[in-house]
Every structure is written in structure tokens, then in C-alpha cells.
Amino acid sequence: MRRTGIASLPLHPGKAPPWLFKRMKRLSSLIVKAIVLEYGRKEFLRRISDPIWFQAMGCALGYDWHSSGLTTVLTGALREALSEEDLGIAVLGGKGRVSRKVPEEIAKLTSKYELSQQKIEALIRASRLSAKVDNAVLQDGYSLYHHAFFVTEEGYWAVVQQGMNPKIRLARRYHWLGENVSSFINEPHSGLISERVEEIVFDLTARSSNPAREVSVDLVNEGPNRLRRMFREATRGPLSKYLEEKPLPKYVEFPRKLNWEALRKAYEMSVSDFQELVEIRGFGPGTI
Known part of the structure; x- marks a missing residue:
């Protein structure tokens, strides 16, 4: 723009x-x-x-x-x-x-x-x-x-x-x-x-964010159970906090809650693109 x-x-x-x-x-x-x-x-x-x-x-x-x-x-x-x-x-x-x-x-x-x-x-x-x-x-x-x-x-x-x-x-x-x-x-x-x-x-509307949009669809199609495991691992954070290193910047912190019902619905629908994901009710800022 x-x-x-x-x-x-x-x-x-x-x-x-x-x-x-x-x-x-x-x-x-x-x-x-x-x-x-x-x-x-x-x-x-x-x-x-x-x-x-x-x-x-x-x-x-x-x-x-x-x-x-x-x-x-x-x-x-x-x-x-x-x-x-x-x-x-x-x-x-x-x-x-x-x-x-x-x-x-x-x-x-x-x-x-x-x-x-x-x-x-x-x-x-x-x-x-x-x-x-x-x-x-x-x-x-x-x-x-x-x-x-x-x-x-x-x-x-x-x-x-x-x-x-x-x-x-x-x-x-x-x-x-x-x-x-x-x-x-x-x-x-x-x-x-x-x-x-x-x-x-x-900003996932940016043209440069297309890879992130594609990966989002791939992740949803992995299924809720696998996503839960991945989410738990990700929210534990890296070992750096135990090694007295600088913490991660705020923009890579994970949200603490996701709308699992919306993710389940997306998986059952077998969404093929990111716009389909966005149109699902419950896919708010945190889940996206």
C-alpha cells in the first residue's frame, strides 16, 4: 500500500x-x-x-x-x-x-x-x-x-x-x-x-504473510489433538529463562487460550485456504 x-x-x-x-x-x-x-x-x-x-x-x-x-x-x-x-x-x-x-x-x-x-x-x-x-x-x-x-x-x-x-x-x-x-x-x-x-x-493481510497463512491452514488440518500437544510444548517456552538469558520479546509470546471448538470445526470442514478459516465463527484474534 x-x-x-x-x-x-x-x-x-x-x-x-x-x-x-x-x-x-x-x-x-x-x-x-x-x-x-x-x-x-x-x-x-x-x-x-x-x-x-x-x-x-x-x-x-x-x-x-x-x-x-x-x-x-x-x-x-x-x-x-x-x-x-x-x-x-x-x-x-x-x-x-x-x-x-x-x-x-x-x-x-x-x-x-x-x-x-x-x-x-x-x-x-x-x-x-x-x-x-x-x-x-x-x-x-x-x-x-x-x-x-x-x-x-x-x-x-x-x-x-x-x-x-x-x-x-x-x-x-x-x-x-x-x-x-x-x-x-x-x-x-x-x-x-x-x-x-x-x-x-x-498483519496477516500483507502479501509477505502468505507463507504464514498457508502454514495456519496446514496446522489446523493436523487435527485438534496434535495441535493441543504442539500448543502445550510451545507455551512452556524455551530454556533461556532458566539460563538467565534475555526473555523473548513480547510479540512472540503465545496466547494462553484458544477456541478449541472453532479449531475442531475447521478440522472437520477440511478448510483449504486461510479465508475459509477466518470466516468460521470463533476464530478471533487470539486463535488466529
Whole structure:
């Protein structure tokens, strides 16, 4: 992923002033309408999937450039604005508990946009996988708390989601563009924006992580019993701690708990690739 810029997104409490949100909603409606009429709905998704363009739009609407709230407030303004316009674009989800309702909201699009059941299921899968990938396959210290799913009446989609790191009080935003996603687990992002580069990141979405993804599938197919033995041996640690040597760095420490039920299910399914593993319920950050 090429570097296009950075944004400072410190975590700020509170809500946007009602008078500002009202103006952001009205102006965002006009901006989206101009883009859709001039360039089409797909072009709007392409722009919203560019982290710098998204940041610039939030600033153009009058929101504080130096705040994590730009993401949540801008998507909230777009959600309300587009629900009142007939532009063939819907914004689903949002912050906190609202983000978990995206599958239900997508299902309701069947009648509104006349999308087939197959397309609806594909959109629900895209929403779930994009969220799971940025929470479990990419582990960078930022936990997702915001998930916005943009979808057009033709079934094209984009995702804007944000994670927070409470320890350093910073946020990080992740962007996806459906038309460019050929794989959910191999370089799927259209962009990522954050103030800092973390030193220790567990990133199985990187192209260079393909060998690790393949080995993960091989390990699961060894079976739960063999995995338990291997896990016990690995968690005992090396003999270096008895020899007064330096301890292993934190990033190679093993988790103390695994979801053995998910591993058993994966073994019984005879998964053939890493994406199948990720889609199994229970395969969270620790198990991955």
C-alpha cells in the first residue's frame, strides 16, 4: 500500500454540536448529489474509499480536522443525508452497537433496491469479513468501534471503519472499496490512515504473510489433538529463562487460550485456504 499522507486522530469525548451536524448534513447532501450526477455512484464510492479525500470532505463540512470524531460524525451526516435523498446510495451501520445491525439493514435493501438474495448474502459477507479482518487478521493495537457500510442500488459497496487504542488515545481508520477487493485476506484495503506507524503489528493481510497463512491452514488440518500437544510444548517456552538469558520479546509470546471448538470445526470442514478459516465463527484474534 503506497503512502499518501497521514492524519492525526486523537480520541475526543462528547458529541458534535447540533447546529454543526445539521449544516454538515445539508452540505454533504449537495456534495454527494453533485458527484453522483456528474460522475456516477461508483465514483462516489471510490472517493469515499480514499482516506485523504474522506478526511478533506470532513474538513470541508466544517468538522475539526484534529479529531477521531471526524469519521463518526461525517458518516453519521452522510447516513442521514442520503436516507432523505433518492440517489441510490445507502449508508448502513455506524458507531458501537449500531455497527452490529449492518447485516439486518442490508437484508432490508431487498425491496428498496431490488437486489437478489444472492447479492444480499454477498454484501452481508463483505460487511462481516471486512470487520473481522481489521479486528483479527490485522492486529495493530486498535480495536474496531465504528463500522460504516456504503452500498449502491446496483450492489457496489465500500467500507469505512475505525479502531481505537485507549492506551495512547489515538484512532486509526480503515478503508475498503469493493470493486478492488479480489481477496479479503491479501492486501484488501484501499487505504489506512493514522498518525503513527506501530512498531509491533501482526498483519496477516500483507502479501509477505502468505507463507504464514498457508502454514495456519496446514496446522489446523493436523487435527485438534496434535495441535493441543504442539500448543502445550510451545507455551512452556524455551530454556533461556532458566539460563538467565534475555526473555523473548513480547510479540512472540503465545496466547494462553484458544477456541478449541472453532479449531475442531475447521478440522472437520477440511478448510483449504486461510479465508475459509477466518470466516468460521470463533476464530478471533487470539486463535488466529
